[in-house]
């Protein structure tokens with residue numbers, strides 16, 4: 001038998017598992033793909049949907065109508081739901097909307113596939129609502145839930161899904177993929193692979209958008225500068241930052257992610273951190289500051305973001321924030 005050729009980098013065991021399930025007609029009604037963000041969970045889900053519905057000789061052929069539409073997320077029977085933005089909340093209405101969709105027969109596909117992305121961002125009501133769908137599966141429907149960790153979901157959801165836990169890829173696999181499949185220059189491929197921590201999706205995105213990478217690194221460096229500085233340094237920084245309000249929204253979003261990581265570390269959570277390349281500094285911060293200090297910093301950063309949206313005095317808001325930081 002031929003090795004399955006799925007459009008997925010790494011995660012060979014998961015591809016093999018899913019492709020064998022299809023070959024033997026033993027697909028489960030619901031799957032749970034877990035792992036750190038941008039590790040390839042949605043890519044795997046998409047490839048699974050392709051293989052389920054491919055009409056070519058060797059699924060997924062990548063050439064038939066189903067494969068092509070699914071590859072560009074334009075197939076009418078493949079539905080995605082996710083929180084409006086990363087770090088946002090997936091709401092009950094979205095799950096209810098999905099329930100109505102999956103109750104229908106597929107238009108043209110063999111299997112209707114619903115992909116629920118970052119389901120750890122679903123609020124408790126939305127998680128409850130999903131349970132109902134899991135308890136009453138519709139025929140010819142496959143649900144794929146993705147989340148950073150099974151720990152962040154209701155145990156009753158986890159127990160109704162076939163779990164597949166994706167791990168970061170070997171750094172060398174990421175490097176080779178960047179070089180061979182994405183034509184990255186050697187040195188860039190090596191650096192990105194390193195800071196990706198094995199998250200292939202992150203590395204590919206960073207390669208395609210180096211400006212975004214620089215922007216993120218600058219935002220994290222600024223936070224570091226603030227944390228290292230004394231009160232006067234921090235106020236000076238606040239004054240500087242207040243001059244570019246447009247960039248501030250982005251900056252604070254990045255900082256919120258950083259504090260969230262620090263809080264995870266400080267509370268000994270098994271959920272993997274998002275800012276992989278800063279793991280060492282985050283661990284150090286979590287070691288030196290108490291969890292409630294970190295939580296206070298996280299809340300203060302969120303609050304500041306809200307204030308800015310409401311047109312308050314930017315500099316004053318930033319100065320207050322700086323005082324709330326450990």
Ligand SMILES: [Zn+2]
Nearest residue numbers: 054061064067
């Ligand atoms: Zn195909």
